Amino acid sequence: MVLHELLDYQTLRVIWWLLIGVLLIGFAVMDGFDLGTGMLLPFVGRNDVERRVVINTVGPVWEGNQVWLIVGGGALFAAWPPLYAVSFSGFYLAMFAILFALILRPVGFKYRSKRESAAWRSGWDWALFIGGLAPALVMGVAVGNVLQGVPFRLGSDLRIFYDGTTLFELLNPFGLLCGLLSVAMLVMHGASWLVLKTDGAVAERSRKYGASAAGATMALFALGGLWLWVGVDGYHITSAVVTDGPSNPLAKTVERAPGVWFENYGRYSWTMTAPALGFIGALANLALQKRRREIVPLLASGLSVFGIIATVGLSMFPMILPSSLDPNSSLTVWDASSSHLTLFIMLVVTLIFIPLIVAYTSWVYRVLWGKVDEKAIRDGDGHAY
Template identity: 70%
Template sequence: MILHQFIDYETLRVIWWLLIGVLLIGFAITDGFDLGTGTLLPFVAKTDMERRIVINTIGPVWEGNQVWLIVAGGAIFAAWPPLYAVSFSGFYLAMFIILASLILRPVGFKYRSKRDSDTWRAAWDCALFIGGFVPALIFGVAMGNVLQGVPFRFNNDLRIFYEGSFFGLLNPFALLCGLISVAMLVMHGGAWLALKTSGPVAERARRYGIIAALITIILFGLAGLWVWAGFGGYRITSPIDPTGASNPLMKTVVEESGAWFVNYGSYPVLLLAPVFGFIGAAGAFIGLRARWEIATILLSALSIFGIISTVGVSMFPFILPSSLDPRSSLTVWDASSSHLTLFIMLVVTVIFIPLIVAYTSWVYHVLWGKVDEDTINDESGHAY
């Protein structure tokens, strides 16, 4: 028997749906506090030394954290080719803005202290803020558009036609999701700075983190009410073949009010996802006030896990609905690569993901501890 037949096609498709979620959540939790820290930089650091302290809390780890995004992009390309094609084409300008913003981070880290000029350093501090705020906002906006459906369609030859525009992505619900993303990551960044710094920087970080946690709870609840009352989800009305060919046009889909809540009725355990979103943010709010440093960062991560998971489990089996032609919507059952491709990728993933986790864990172990003025002075040849 061929080895890949030991895991059936349906199971592999679900496994890869879960793995993509793990990779995206891993990116949001690890690189999320980097983005949140960059967003908080102008507000928590008032002197040049304080800004250097903030920058050096993330300077040694941001590259490793961003690996999760790179791996997620590569996995989408290999495991879900139609999803990659539609999203990276339709969201091209948004993706370009995200990448341009992310590029500002390494440049800002490297060049900020090259000249002893307040104007020079202030300009790079602004760049680091943009590199944190803009990706956080646009990632959330993208998620909001996915929930509403994206204006694309396939013709009979499976050619993709995207009929939206960049400014069409900036609709009210998507902007609300963007604000949730910013608040969530600022909360996470505040928890990180409370863990990694001390003195005035940590106190300001706690204050802004508390506000961000409260805003996260309010906006997440508002988004849920909006989905419930404001627009419908999508539902497959034709028979589903979980092992069928990857052809999105071989099904019938309707837009239906309340469709994004059906999975919770069928599998009540899935309600843990939004519950984790609320409990994690509430716990981070309490933890920041009570100065529970390690517990707070873990609770903040739990909130991120819950909020992102809520989107995934609400939409399953959809991964990218089409508002233009619901039949063209991409689902777990009709947008994947072949059985053999998914199996080979799974073998590679089982080998390398533990290595990445082990290496990342070792890095955080080595770099454990607070960053303060003495740290910067002691490592003057290495600190940013």
């Protein structure tokens, strides 16, 4: 037997669908508190020293956390080429906005303290705020548009035609709602990180903002689910499903219908775990913040992030990118992947390197464990931001 035949094509496709989800959730959990911290910076830090404390809670780790985004993008390119092509061409301006914000963040870290000017430092503080807000908002808006369907179609030769117009068409009401949910979710997560890593006034303000963000996360998540039920059509395959054939998105028939995004919850009752975790994690975060806990609120907010993102993936399965222009061109788990051999080789590589990344990340956080306080900033040896 050829080695790659140990796992059939259908199983490999599901495994890679799960792995992409793991990488996206890994980015949201690990880099999400960085983004949330940036959004909170101008509000929880009332003077220069306090803001430096906030910056130095994420300064040593943000680069490592962003590895999850890089790995996710690379995996998407290799495992799901049509999905990568449509996403990065259709959402080009949105991706550029995210990239600009992610570039702005390290520049802000490095340049903020280069001058003593209060105006200079304040300007970079707001740049770091934008560097956190823009990715969180735009990524949420993108998810909202994916749930509604993206205006692309495939030619008979599988060439991709994207018929969208501008970035502003992505800013529709449901997309903006999803964007606000993403912002609230990551502010909750960032505030939990600051409660863990700081003390005094910064921690107290973070706790208050985090509690408010947790309440907003639950409210927006519930509103998004209701809106999805009554106002957004889903997409489902109505023809025979070939799960182990060559990737050809046009070899199926897809229809739009109300309530489709909720069918998997009736078909597989265990999937209800995901939205439940989204609510339970945020509610637990809110309660734990009020009880003035430190470590467990971060775990609870991470659980909520996991549940909310997993809810989207489980609702859409096997759809991964529906087409609002030509539903038959929609991309699914069964017809948008790389070849059987490619998926197998990538899985072997992933099983080698992901544990190494996790082990290294765990070691870094162990070394950097502890709080950042004002005394450390004032009496530092010049290595602090």
